[in-house]
Amino acid sequence: MAISAVVSPAAHRRETSGEPNPGILVATDGREQSDAALRAARRLVAGGPLGVLTVLPRHATRDASELGESAELLDAIARQTVVEAQVHRVLGDGIETWIEVRSGYPPTVLAASAASHRALLVAGIGRPRVMDRLRGDESALRLVREARTPVLVVAPFSALPPRRVVIAMDFSESSLAAAGLALGLAAPAAEVIVAHVAPRSSEIAWGSGAVGYHGDPDVALENWVRQLKRHYNVRLKPIVVHGDVASELLELATNESADLIAVGARGHGPLSRIAIGAVTTRVVRCATCSVLVAPRDRASCHPEERSDDG
Numbered sequence: 001m002a003i004s005a006v007v008s009p010a011a012h013r014r015e016t017s018g019e020p021n022p023g024i025l026v027a028t029d030g031r032e033q034s035d036a037a038l039r040a041a042r043r044l045v046a047g048g049p050l051g052v053l054t055v056l057p058r059h060a061t062r063d064a065s066e067l068g069e070s071a072e073l074l075d076a077i078a079r080q081t082v083v084e085a086q087v088h089r090v091l092g093d094g095i096e097t098w099i100e101v102r103s104g105y106p107p108t109v110l111a112a113s114a115a116s117h118r119a120l121l122v123a124g125i126g127r128p129r130v131m132d133r134l135r136g137d138e139s140a141l142r143l144v145r146e147a148r149t150p151v152l153v154v155a156p157f158s159a160l161p162p163r164r165v166v167i168a169m170d171f172s173e174s175s176l177a178a179a180g181l182a183l184g185l186a187a188p189a190a191e192v193i194v195a196h197v198a199p200r201s202s203e204i205a206w207g208s209g210a211v212g213y214h215g216d217p218d219v220a221l222e223n224w225v226r227q228l229k230r231h232y233n234v235r236l237k238p239i240v241v242h243g244d245v246a247s248e249l250l251e252l253a254t255n256e257s258a259d260l261i262a263v264g265a266r267g268h269g270p271l272s273r274i275a276i277g278a279v280t281t282r283v284v285r286c287a288t289c290s291v292l293v294a295p296r297d298r299a300s301c302h303p304e305e306r307s308d309d310g
Contacts, residue, residue: 023051023117023118023119023120024041024044024045024050024051024119024120024122025051025052025053025113025114025117025119025120025121025122026038026041026050026051026052026053026122026123027053027054027055027106027110027121027122027123027124027143028052028053028054028083028086028123028124029054029055029079029106030054030079030082030083030085030086033124033125034086034123034124035086035090035124035156036124036125036154036155036156036157036158037122037123037124037154038050038052038086038087038090038091039090039091039154039160040122040152040154040158040160040290041122042091042095043160043161044122044160044161044185048096049096049097049098050091050095050096050097050098051097051098051100051117051119052083052087052097052098052099052100053099053100053102053109053110053113054079054080054083054099054100054101054102055101055102055103055104055105055106055109055110056072056075056076056079056101056102056103056104057103057104057105057106058103058104058105072103075103076101076103079101080099080101083099083101084097084099087099100113106139106143107139107142107143107145107146107147108146110123110143110146110147111143111146111147111148111149114147114148114149114151115147115148115149118149119149120149120150120151120152120181121143121147121149121150121151121152122151122152122154123139123140123143123151123152123153123154124140124153124154125140125153125154125155125156125287125290125291138285140153140284141281141284141285144265144276144280144284144293145276147293147295148295149295150177150178150181150292150293150294150295151292151293152185152290152291152292153284153290153291153292153293154290155287155288155289155290155291158259158260158289158290159187159259160185160259160260160290161185161186161187161190162182162185162186162187162190162258162259162260162290163186163187163190163191163259164190164191164192164256164257164258164259164260165182165183165186165190165191165192165193165234165258165259165260165261165262166192166193166195166249166252166253166256166258166260166261166262167179167182167183167192167193167194167195167261167262168195168197168245168249168261168262168263168264168279168283169194169195169196169221169224170196170197170245170264171196171220171224172264173264174264174265174294174295175263175264175294176264177264177294177295178262178263178264178292178293178294179194179228179262181262181292181294182260182262182292183228183232183234185260185292186232186234186260188233188234189233189234189235190234190235191234191235191237191256192234192235192236192237193237193238193239193252193256193258194221194224194225194236194237194238194239195238195239195240195241195248195249195252196217196221196238196239196240196241197240197241197242197243197244197245197248197249198217198240198241198242199242217240218238218240221238221239221240222238224238225237225238239252245279246278246279246282246283246286249261249263249279249283250282250283250286250287253287253288253289254288258289259289259290260289260290260291260292261283261287261289261290261291261292262291262292262293262294263279263280263283263291263292263293263294264280264293264294264295265277265280265293265294265295276293280293
């Protein structure tokens with residue numbers, strides 16, 4: 001059930017200015033853990049309305065035996081009131097916001113809505129401490145698994161637009177898409193590290209999804225970065241390291257005080273649409289900065305992403 005329609009900020013901007021940025025949709029349940037997502041979305045949307053989506057789990061609606069069909073509507077109105085108060089508290093007055101309330105399994109509903117709006121879905125990372133997230137609050141990870149469009153999981157206190165970015169590059173379709181999206185979101189003159197993590201052995205094994213790779217990974221990465229430098233106002237630095245992929249990415253992000261890690265989901269098998277790889281799972285769980293995840297299927301990404309040279 002929806003009580004008001006979400007208007008994609010990107011659709012508004014394309015009509016008025018032709019700007020090719022993706023639409024942005026904020027996921028919130030009104031709690032403080034979503035505050036960072038609202039702030040991030042506001043900073044990433046230069047103008048136009050901000051789309052906000054909140055989902056009531058089916059079990060959260062009250063027993064309709066006495067109130068009949070009005071019970072769900074009353075719960076939806078109560079949730080909208082909470083979210084409106086959150087928007088006012090976090091963003092202040094004068095922010096044009098479209099709030100939509102739905103019911104169902106939150107990750108599925110959020111993912112479907114983002115897909116229908118062809119939007120970047122922005123969500124809070126939940127509990128800020130890594131061990132707390134490992135022990136139970138994995139709502140962000142469930143959302144990433146369901147999503148068919150890019151998801152930006154926002155950590156508290158991360159600068160957005162990001163000024164320091166680590167892009168995980170394995171030359172797969174999803175990593176190329178993640179790179180394009182991250183560069184499109186980066187702040188002007190941002191410092192961007194494009195990192196390829198190779199196995200520790202001298203014999204490099206490339207996945208079947210790798211594209212655009214010819215021979216030496218250092219050469220491939222240098223060539224790819226050279227093309228990007230012509231199109232983005234950022235400082236790009238290619239790095240090839242050896243070791244465990246997730247560990248190296250997380251360590252690099254920590255050492256560089258990164259605001260954002262960009263990765264591509266690498267699910268496999270018949271359930272690949274809702275599965276993500278072990279690297280992506282660990283990065284989402286353990287990163288202390290924000291994480292941008294592009295879906296495995298590049299066709300699911302926004303068609304106007306600005307990484308045409310990958």
